[in-house]
Amino acid sequence: MNDEAQKLRLQLAEHLAAAGHVRTAAWRRAVEAVPRHEFLSGGYFERIDVPGRPTGWTPVMPESRQWLRSCYTDDSLVTQIAGTIVPGDVCGEITRLPTSSGTLPSLVVRMLEDLRVEDTHRLLIVGVGTGYSSGLASHRLGSDRVTAVEIDPDVASRARGALGRCGYAPTVVVGDGLAGWKGGSPYDRIVAYCGTVTIPYEWVEQTLPGGVILATVGGWMYSSELARLTVTGDGTAAGRLLDGRNSFMLARPQTPPPIGLLPDLDQADDQPTELAAHVLEDWDTRFVAQLAAPRAQRMTLDRDGSTEHVLLDVEAGAWAVLRQDDSRWLVRQGGPYNLWDRIADHVTRWYRDGSPSLDRFDITVTPEGQTITWPR
DSSP states (O other), rough: HHHHHHHHHHHHHHHHHHHTTTOSSHHHHHHHHHGGGGTTTTTTEEEEOTTTSSEEEEETTTTTTTHHHHHHHSSSSEETTTBOOOOOOOOBBBOOOOEEEEEHHHHHHOOOOOOOOOOOOOOEOOOOSSHHHHHHHHHHHOGGGGEEEEEEEHHHHHHHHHHHTOEEEEEEESGGGGGOOOGSSSEEEEEEOOOOOOOHHHHTTTTTEEEEEEEEETTTTTTOOEEEEEOOOTTTTEEEEEEOOOOBBOOOOGSSOOSSSOOOTTTTTOEEEESSSSGGGSHHHHHHHHHTTTTTTEEEEEEETEEEEEETTTTTTTEEEEEEEEEEEEEESSSSSSSSHHHHHHHHHHHHHOEEEEEEEEEEETTTEEEOOOOO
């Protein structure tokens, strides 16, 4: 298997380089050297889609003929379901939600390239996952310059074991990655392999002036973008969103709460709205909407023979329901603020400013919080 795995690694490195994800010789050598299959030795879950049924997942174990080749495809491979369940725990199919995965190699490497690391840099990785990204970073920088923090102790333990089998020994700690890890700070670079609603100021505090933070930022309507920020000498960080639609599982402390029992959606009167609900099908528009309401969740209901588009901020108790009446769109709203009015105002201003692309958006993180703006 070693010869076949080495051949597959070289093919993966060639593919990533040809696609422009691997751009430097040092990171290509890392891809060629680090055995991704060791980080998936517990198997992975294959997605099963059947019309009319919830998405299912079935385990693929190392004894399967497809396992090794799958380990070297440019795909994300789910390694944990529902917070605790791993492939070896399941015989058959499970329909719970994924909670950990091996990120597709092109994104892992592209993010490492976007960090623009130098040989002397110290790196913090938030969200260790399988440990593959930590292995690549350890190969490139040396294990003593890499720290990884993971909230799930079982995930951290499996990653630590895989890294050890590959000859790497970065510091892998269990903790809330949103708090960073002071024990290894200050860092020259921080990269997060989990999604965030807001980039924590703790990361800024733990990064040297001139250092870089790279993380995916989005909201609970699941449009997200990669942000690269440079830390300044005044204790703030600023930068831009990068081109590309990146999606990670949200950091667990920032995951949305269960929707639970819906409020009475008929307690308000319909009002006309110029903005149609289907504009939120567009990735960029949905991202802009999230800037106005980052903790709003989105769903549809079929009631009385028509489809209603529901937006709900569970924490605040605000809600909005949109429906189409012939050629008009109508909205009902309730709670402490008018959720749809806030979104519509933000999106309309973005339209009025020419709908600039997301890679022109500026992002700033200060002790007071995170701000994302577009050019006007």
